[in-house]
Amino acid sequence: MKITKKWSTLLLPILLAGCMSTTATTTPDEALEKPAVEQPVTPEKKPETKPEVKPDQKPQVDPKPPVKKPVATNLKTADGKLILGEEEWMYIKAINHNAKARIDTGATTSSISAIDIEMFERDGKDWVKFKLAHNDKETKEFESPVVRIVTIRQSSTEERTDRPVIAAWVQIGDLKTKTEFTLNDRTHMTFPVLLGRTFFRDVAVVDVSKKFVQPKVKLAK
Numbered sequence: 415m416k417i418t419k420k421w422s423t424l425l426l427p428i429l430l431a432g433c434m435s436t437t438a439t440t441t442p443d444e445a446l447e448k449p450a451v452e453q454p455v456t457p458e459k460k461p462e463t464k465p466e467v468k469p470d471q472k473p474q475v476d477p478k479p480p481v482k483k484p485v486a487t488n489l490k491t492a493d494g495k496l497i498l499g500e501e502e503w504m505y506i507k508a509i510n511h512n513a514k515a516r517i518d519t520g521a522t523t524s525s526i527s528a529i530d531i532e533m534f535e536r537d538g539k540d541w542v543k544f545k546l547a548h549n550d551k552e553t554k555e556f557e558s559p560v561v562r563i564v565t566i567r568q569s570s571t572e573e574r575t576d577r578p579v580i581a582a583w584v585q586i587g588d589l590k591t592k593t594e595f596t597l598n599d600r601t602h603m604t605f606p607v608l609l610g611r612t613f614f615r616d617v618a619v620v621d622v623s624k625k626f627v628q629p630k631v632k633l634a635k
Contacts, residue, residue: 420615489587489628491619497588497616499624504607505584505631509546509553512630513606515586517620521610522581522591523564527600533578535559544597548606558582561594587628589617 486492504515506526528544529552535541540560547554558580565573577596584593593613600606614620621627 430579444600455592487585496587496614496618497624497627498620499623499627500620501605501625502586502609502628504609505585506546506586507631508556510634512633515607515609515612516605517609517622518621519611519622521608524595524610524613525598525600525608526582527603527606528597529598529599529601530555531578531588531597539588540578542597543579546606547599547601549601564596566596566598568611584629587631591617 459479466600489497491497498517500517502515502517503512505512507544527546527548529543529547533540533542536559540563541557542560543555543557545555560580561581563576564579577598579594579596581592581594584591591613595607600608
């Protein structure tokens with residue numbers, strides 16, 4: 415009886431120790447704690463906002479200054495053309511002189527009174543020397559290159575004459591221009607200068623009911 419108690423007393427701790435050992439070694443892997451895995455965080459999308467457009471709202475534009483329309487005067491038309499009468503004072507720069515000019519809408523070319531007209535050649539080109547003359551007055555002798563030669567037929571006869579054409583600076587009113595003149599003896603005529611259509615085409619209009627519309631140019635000192 416004593417032996418039985420002794421073994422039973424020893425056996426109980428041994429069995430308990432075995433059970434504890436078995437329990438510790440047979441714990442399943444799934445029971446072990448796994449490290450936490452961070453999940454990517456998707457940023458929250460904000461709804462797109464469109465700029466508010468007001469139906470009555472218009473883009474701001476800088477105001478443009480008003481354009482002044484040309485106004486007709488006693489000297490010019492509304493589109494800026496010179497108004498010429500049947501007769502005008504024409505300033506001739508070469509002689510610093512104002513001469514009376516007749517505005518002839520029926521003539522094509524312009525003409526100026528000259529005497530002692532003589533053609534000559536210089537450096538292989540045609541030149542002409544002449545004096546401007548009218549009312550028993552004449553200027554010094556001038557020399558000028560010849561622009562071209564024109565053939566003129568007199569209205570009273572069938573005779574044809576060749577006349578040299580030169581270019582000269584003249585002025586009527588505030589219009590300064592270089593224009594062409596045929597050289598012709600007009601000493602027996604009323605006007606030393608005749609202005610044809612080639613002078614006033616596109617730059618002037620003619621009112622034959624008026625005379626000396628444009629002011630006389632002041633002579634240079």
